[in-house]
Amino acid sequence: MAEIVLDKVTKRFRDGTEAVQEIDLTIADKEFLILVGPSGCGKSTTLNMIAGLEDISDGELRIDGDRVNERSPQDRNIAMVFQSYALYPHMTVRENMEFPLTIAKLDKATIKQKIDEAAEILELGPYLDRKPSDLSGGQRQRVAMGRAIVRKPKAFLMDEPLSNLDAKLRAQMRTSISRLQKSLGTTTVYVTHDQTEAMTLGDRIVVMRAGIVQQIGTPQDLYERPANLFVAGFIGSPTMNFLPGELVNSSIATAIGEIPISDRLRSGLSEHGPTGRDVIVGIRPEAFEDSRFVDDQTAFTFPHDIDIVESLGSAKLAYLDVDIDARAHEHFAEIAQESGAEDVFGSQQIVAQLDARSPVREGDSMEISFRPDDIQLFDPTDGTNLTEHD
Amino acid sequence: MSARPISDGKAAERRLGWWLCAPAALVMLIVAGWPILYSVLLSFQRFDLRFPDDKAWIGFDNYQAVLSSEYWWNAFGVTTFIMIVSVAIELVLGMILAIIMHRTLVGRGLVRTVVLIPYGIVTVVAAYGWRYAWTPGTGWLANLLDESTAPLTERPSAIAIIILAEVWKTTPFMALLLLAGLTVVPEELLRAASIDGASKWQSFVRITLPLIRPAILVALLFRMLDAFRIYDNIYVLTNGGQDTSSVSILTYHNLIGGLNLGIGSTMSVLIFLTVALIAFIFIKVLGTSTPGSDK
Numbered sequence: 001m002a003e004i005v006l007d008k009v010t011k012r013f014r015d016g017t018e019a020v021q022e023i024d025l026t027i028a029d030k031e032f033l034i035l036v037g038p039s040g041c042g043k044s045t046t047l048n049m050i051a052g053l054e055d056i057s058d059g060e061l062r063i064d065g066d067r068v069n070e071r072s073p074q075d076r077n078i079a080m081v082f083q084s085y086a087l088y089p090h091m092t093v094r095e096n097m098e099f100p101l102t103i104a105k106l107d108k109a110t111i112k113q114k115i116d117e118a119a120e121i122l123e124l125g126p127y128l129d130r131k132p133s134d135l136s137g138g139q140r141q142r143v144a145m146g147r148a149i150v151r152k153p154k155a156f157l158m159d160e161p162l163s164n165l166d167a168k169l170r171a172q173m174r175t176s177i178s179r180l181q182k183s184l185g186t187t188t189v190y191v192t193h194d195q196t197e198a199m200t201l202g203d204r205i206v207v208m209r210a211g212i213v214q215q216i217g218t219p220q221d222l223y224e225r226p227a228n229l230f231v232a233g234f235i236g237s238p239t240m241n242f243l244p245g246e247l248v249n250s251s252i253a254t255a256i257g258e259i260p261i262s263d264r265l266r267s268g269l270s271e272h273g274p275t276g277r278d279v280i281v282g283i284r285p286e287a288f289e290d291s292r293f294v295d296d297q298t299a300f301t302f303p304h305d306i307d308i309v310e311s312l313g314s315a316k317l318a319y320l321d322v323d324i325d326a327r328a329h330e331h332f333a334e335i336a337q338e339s340g341a342e343d344v345f346g347s348q349q350i351v352a353q354l355d356a357r358s359p360v361r362e363g364d365s366m367e368i369s370f371r372p373d374d375i376q377l378f379d380p381t382d383g384t385n386l387t388e389h390d
Numbered sequence: 391m392s393a394r395p396i397s398d399g400k401a402a403e404r405r406l407g408w409w410l411c412a413p414a415a416l417v418m419l420i421v422a423g424w425p426i427l428y429s430v431l432l433s434f435q436r437f438d439l440r441f442p443d444d445k446a447w448i449g450f451d452n453y454q455a456v457l458s459s460e461y462w463w464n465a466f467g468v469t470t471f472i473m474i475v476s477v478a479i480e481l482v483l484g485m486i487l488a489i490i491m492h493r494t495l496v497g498r499g500l501v502r503t504v505v506l507i508p509y510g511i512v513t514v515v516a517a518y519g520w521r522y523a524w525t526p527g528t529g530w531l532a533n534l535l536d537e538s539t540a541p542l543t544e545r546p547s548a549i550a551i552i553i554l555a556e557v558w559k560t561t562p563f564m565a566l567l568l569l570a571g572l573t574v575v576p577e578e579l580l581r582a583a584s585i586d587g588a589s590k591w592q593s594f595v596r597i598t599l600p601l602i603r604p605a606i607l608v609a610l611l612f613r614m615l616d617a618f619r620i621y622d623n624i625y626v627l628t629n630g631g632q633d634t635s636s637v638s639i640l641t642y643h644n645l646i647g648g649l650n651l652g653i654g655s656t657m658s659v660l661i662f663l664t665v666a667l668i669a670f671i672f673i674k675v676l677g678t679s680t681p682g683s684d685k
Contacts, residue, residue, distance in 0.1 A: 023546070073581075079585065099596070100587050104587055106645050147586070
């Protein structure tokens, strides 16, 4: 159990490139913190610096108030679960889990008791005498967890622990990791590139991009009040829709019509530039609805042809072709390329998530509504959210 | 292999495989199979080139003669001693060199080349180097000792020098084989071990060593087979003097020096059998040693 503090922690490689730039982060005792971002954003490097597997170039790392920059991994009393699980192939499940305990020179009875406890929690009882090669992916994952929890370490570090599992198993393991962490109350830092994992697991999420922290907040914070275009596009599924627009008096001119500016947006905007400036409008697919199911007077409604309809059972996704190209903005193109999501970032389509009862079909023309207050406005040059301030 | 019926296509493919191998197998049979068979045949005959007319089939008499000979057992003891001591030292030194080569980040190519130089030198040349070095009066190593000593003329020191020459020469080979083993140990396991609290030494003993066991066994096998047939170093350094004959030296002296084809062949068959036994034991051990494969 421990508090972990990163104080302007920086990782600089020999050639001068900075993989991680001045991260300031306080991870509270018992907190479940997620580091999320596209590959190469520095999240794993950050985790490895906490583990001691990578040197810290600048700044200070404190665990429970003690500076640990210079301590080797074995002296930090933390446990780590690797993406590949890193199970010792020549040892049985029991020996794998015993390893940290025998290194710590605990007596045999204590070791046995701890292994039995962990095996019970993780339902590994029947597999204790098997070798990792005889286990399924999910079982191996549990052994890796077991090896981490037997030690009662100060913190768990997890590096994409679920990414080698199939979708169904991943969802199951996600729940059990969450439950395990709550019951053990051990500070946990979890790295993933999967925003769903981040949203469902984390007490707080750190979104990183190119070595720089973009935003730190609760899942709800990130979803409702993204600090910039990148976070807005990264969090949420399907991805947020982005439309170029222009501020004109009390509305925003876009390809889908003149969207009125709500009071909340106006107060946020007041300190940002005059009328006539370019903005990027972000609208979540979930904000849209088939007008037939909306009786809100303030809703903004626009008619449009529907290109494709996908039924998810619980909802319908309608794709609208719109004559826009948000990628004309340089910043946008950069983000899209970095996150490897050129197809979703600023594509010429809008995705609307509609009520499952909606009778809409491909090729129909229909009216779609959303509350003008549900949109976000971003600066097209640097991507900052124009309506949210700390 | 299960006795699953194979399709016609598969069978034709297999037949083709055998045909493609046939030329090589035939050549092997001529250059290796026949000499082996011939020496086995010779070992059952009284055949001394000095008395060519006295040739006769004598069954196991040659074997009885050799196996009851003090010279044979002395050479066998010397050979085994040299084999065990030199391979043991080579294993330790080779492991150290392999780790150095594996961990070197800067100038990796240079380090590896330097390490491999001794192995690249012809054994006889190197052996002469050692012989001159230990020659009293002129050798730089001999001059470090008392003037009155001549280390190559006394049995213990001569054997020690033979072992030294062997170790110097073949440690790089051992290191190379072990290096191949080290490179297949996933880096992540060592990271996991260090997170689990293991020191460098603990993770070496408990993770690396068990995982490279197959590589170690292969290296030991190769080196023991080689070391048991030690010839050139001894030939140059002592030529078997002061009771330092290895079995190969003894065989050579009987076969070529003494022109006794029967006894000489018997000895080479015995060497062959010993080497085969060593190999057999190792392969038995090897078969069950690959981590994770023992189901």
